[in-house]
Amino acid sequence: MMSATSSKWKILAYLVIGLLIGIAVGYALSLVIVPAAPATVAVKEYTIGMIADLTGEGADYGIEVRDAGILTVEEINSFFADNKIPVRLKLEVEDSKTTVEGAVSAAQSLGGKGIKIIVGHLWSGQANGIKSYIDSHKIFTVSTSSTSPMLSIPNDYLFRMQAPDSIQGRVLANLIWKLGYSKVAVIYRNDPYGSGVYKYFDEEFKRLGGTIKSLAYTPDLPDYSSEVLQLSSMVKEFGGANTAVLIIAFNYEAIKMFDKARLDPTLSGVQWFSSESLKGPGILPPAGPPEVADFLVKVRLTGTYPASLTETELMKKFVENFKARYGREPKAYGAYTYDALWVVALCLSAAGSEDPDTIMKLFYNLASKYTGATGLTVLDVNGDRALQDYQIWEVKKLDGTYDFKVIGGWNGAANELIVSSQ
C-alpha cells in the first residue's frame, strides 16, 4: 500500500515537471519561429460561385465556360499576386444539368455555402428560375449568356454580360431585309432562347414589310425529318424569289437538320441565315461532315455573332491562352466569362468586401470603363449589356478549309448595319 500511493505521487510530479518544461519549450519556439512582424495586409480569398451546364444537352457550352473560368481565375490570381493586390479568387463550380431545377439547386447549394457572387452560364429559363432566390438572398449574379429579353429588369441582382436577343432579333431582320429578301421561313427552337430571338425578329421584319412563315421545333427529339420537310414545304409555298430561311437552333440539332436539308433541292436553292448559336467548332469539319459544310457554303449560311467589331487585344490573348491550355478553340461564351470574372475581380479589390449592394454599384461603374475581350462592357439601366456590336459572318470555303468569314458588322452604338461585298 505504501508503494502504490508514493508511485501515484511520483507520476504526478513527473507530469507537472513535464508540463512546465513543455510550456517553456513551446514559448521559446514561438519566439523563434513566428515572423518578426506581419509585413503585408492579409490576403483575402473570395469564393466565386459558378453555375454551368456540365451535363445534359448544354454540356458543350457549360464545359467551355467552366474551363474559361478556371483559366481566368488563375490569370487574375497571378496578376494580383504580381501586383501585390491582396485579393484572390477561388472558383466553386456547380452543375446545372441543362435544367432549370438544376440551376435552382445549384444556386441554393452555392448560396448555402455562403457564396455571395455567382458568375454563371445560365440560359434564360435558368436565369428566370433562380431570380427569386438570388434576389431574396442578395446574391450578385452575372450571367454570361441568358439573352432573353424577358429578363430586362432594373434594380435586381441579375446582370447580363451579353445583350438581350431583342437586339439580335432586330439585327437579323435588318440583315435579311437589306440583302433583298422579303419572305422568310423561320425554324426556331421552342424554348426561351429560340422564341426570344424569333419574337423580336418577327416584329422587326414585319415592320420592314416582310412576310414570315414559322416553325417551332421541340428540342431533344431523335429525328427531325418532319421538321425539315415542313420547312421545305413552307419555302415552296412562298414560291420563287426573295425567299430565305432563318434557323435559330443549337448546333446539335442543327447538324441533323442540315444533313436532311442538303438533300432537299428546294432548301438547297435558297440562302440560309442563322443566329449566333451556330458559330463555333460544332458544325464545320472536323466535327461535322464535309457534305454538311458544302451545303452550308452552297446556301451561303450567314449569321450574327455578338462581338466587338474591332477585335480586341484581350480577345486575341484569351483565345491563345485557351487554346494553349485546353487544346481547342473557345466558343462564344468563354470570352464573356473572362470579362465577367475580371470585372468582378476588379470590383472586389476596389470594394474590399463582398457586400452585394456595393459590388452592384461598383459593377455598373467599372463595367462601363472596362474594355474586355468582348469589347466595351457598358451596361444599361437593367443591368444588361447596353452596347452590343454584332459580327456578320458567312460560311466560306477557302483553300480547302471551311471557316466562318466575317463579312460585315452591326454597330451597336450607331444602330447601323455594314455589309461588305458579297
Added chain:
Amino acid sequence: MMIDLLQAVISSIVIGSLYALMAYGLTLTLGSIRIYNWAYAEYVTISAYVAALSSSRYSVDILLCFPVAIFSAVAVSLIVDELVYKPLTRKGSTIIQVMLASIAAGLLIRYLIYIFASVNNVVIIKAAYTSKAVAKINDLIITDLDIFIVGLTIFMMLVFHFIISKTFIGKQIRAMWDDFELARLSGIKVDRVRRFVCILVGMPAGIIGSLWSIYSTITPTSGWLLLLPAFAAVIVGGLVSILGAIIGGYLLGFGENFFMYIAYKFAGVSLAYKPLITLSIMLLALFIRADIIPARWLLSVLTRAATHRGNGR
C-alpha cells in the same frame, strides 16, 4: 405537295424501321425473360459511339464498323444481364423492382458514357459516312442510307423470326415465353437460353446504334431519345406481340412524319405537338387493348364517321 407527301412516306418508313427493330429487341426481352429493359437505350448509345469513333477516329471502313459495334452491344447486354438482371430474377424480385434496377443501371452506364465523352472530347460525334442520293424522281430523294436502313432492319427481323420459329433454341425461347416455370420444369436450360436471348437482342441494338451514327449525330443521350418511341411501339403491340411491336414501330414512324405533315397542311397544326401525337397513339392503343375503349365501338364510330351514316338515317 404530292412530292412532299411521298417524301414524308419515305421518312416514315425509314424511321419506322428503326423504331420497329428496337421495339423487337425490347419485346423479345420482355416476353422471354420478363424484363423491362430500360438500359437497352444505353446498348444503342454505346454501339453508336463505337461505330462513330471507329469510323471517324480510326478510319475504319464503315461496313466493318457494324460488326465491331454489334459486338460491343452484345457484350454490354450480357454483362448487364449477368451482373444485374439474373441475380435479381434468381432472388425472385418483382417485375417492377427489376424495372427500377434497369433504370438505375441504364443511368449508370450513361454517366460512364458522359465521362468518356467529355474526357475524349467527343460529346457530339458522327460516323464518317454521309448518305448520297440514289434515286431522284422529280424532286423526291431517296438516299442509299434510306435503302440500307430499311433493307437491313427488315432482313434482321426476318432472320430473327426464322431463328425464333424454326430453330430448336427458338422453340425453347417460345416455351419460356409462354410459361416460364413449365419451361424450366420440362428441362430447358433456362440460363443458357437466357444468355442466348441477351446475345440475340444485343444485335438489333448494335445495328440500330451503327445506323444511327450515320443517320444522325450521336450524343450520350441518343439511345435514351430513341427509347420512348420504341417503348411506345412495344405498347401498341400489347407488350407481348412482336408483330404488334413492329406494326407499332411503323405506326409511330408514320404518325411522326406522314400524319404530322398532313396535319400541318390541312389544319395548320404546329410540329411542336409532334410528341403529343406519339403519346396519344400509345395511350389509345393501350386503352383499346385493355378494353376501356371497346374496339368494336371504336370501329363502329369510325365507320359511321367515314360513311356519314347516323343512327337509322
Added chain:
Amino acid sequence: MIPELITLFSTSLTFFSIYVILSLSLNLEYGFTGIPNFGKVFFFSLGAYVVGVFVPRVIQFVFNISEPACSAFASTQRMSIAAQFPTLSITIFVVSLLLSGLLGAFMGYVISYPSLKLRGDYLAISLLIIAELSRVFVRTEPSIVCGNNGIGGLPNPFIWMQDPVLKELTYSILSGAIAGVFYLYIHRLVNSPYGRVIKSVRDDELVSQLLGKDVKIFKAQILTASSFMSAVAGCLYAFFIGFVYPDDFIIVWTMYAWLMMLLGGVANNKGVILGSIVMVVVDRGLRRIPSFWLSLPFDVSYLRGIIFTIILLVIIMWRPRGLLPEKPLDTPARKIFENHLRSKNSLKNPSS
C-alpha cells in the same frame, strides 16, 4: 457559418418533407393497395400547375398589374407586392394548397376507372404516358404556365420576413408539419380494418371480391386520397422553388418516389421515411463534394451521378424488399394481444 448550416437544414427539411409526402402516397397506392403508380409525377405536377395558374393571376387581378403574367417584370412586381402584404401571401398559400389537393383528388378519382381494367404493368405504363403527355401538353400550350418558359413570381407565404434564412426555415418547418400530418393520417388509415381490406385487395383481388368487398370503391378512395397528397406536395414544391415550368416534371420524380419506397421498405411507413432520409442525405450530401478536392480529368458532377446510381443499384440488389420489413397492423386489438403475450412470457420466466 451558422446561417449556412441553417439554410442547409431548411432546404434539406423541405425536400425531405416533399419526398416523404410523395413516397408515402406511393406506398399507400402500391405498398398497401397494389396499384403501381408510374405516373406519380403527373399528380405532383398538378399541384404545381395550380400554383402557376392561380397565384399570379390572383395577385395581378387584386393589384391591377397590367403586364402579362409571363414576363419577368411582372413576376418581380408580384414578389415585391406580396412582401408588403403578409396576410395576402398566407391566404393565397392556404387557398392554393386546398385547390391543389382538390384537383389532385379529382384526377385520382378519374384515374381509378381505367386502373380497374388494366393489369399491373399495363397500368404502370399508362400512367407513365399520361404523365409525359401532360408535360408535353403544358409545355406547348402557352396559356397554362407560359409554355416552356415557365412562370415565376410565386411568392412564398413567408416572403414578408426580413431575413431570408428565417423565411426558409419557417417554410421548411411548415412543410415538415404538413408531412407529419399526412404521416399520421396514413398511419391511422392503414392500421385499422380499412387497412386490412386494402391489403387484401393487394394480395388477392379476386378473393377480396368474393368476400364481398367492393374493390372498385376501395381503389377509387385510395387513389383519391393519395393523389390529394401528391398534389399538395407539388404545391409545396412550387412555392419553395418559386418557379414552375413543365420540363421540371419528368419521370425522374416518379423514379425518386419508387426508389425511396423500395429502399425504405414496401408497405412500411417508417421505412419510407427512412428511404426519404437516405435520398435527401445522398442527394444533398453529394452536392457538397467540393469540386476541386479530387483532381479528376472529368467533372465531379458525373462522379456524383455514378455514386448515386451505384448506391441505388446496390440497395435494390441486396435489399430488394427495402431495409425495413412490412409489419403487421398496429391496431388497438393488436396492442392488447401483444401485451397479453408479454405478460404470459413474463409469467413463464420469473427471473429477469
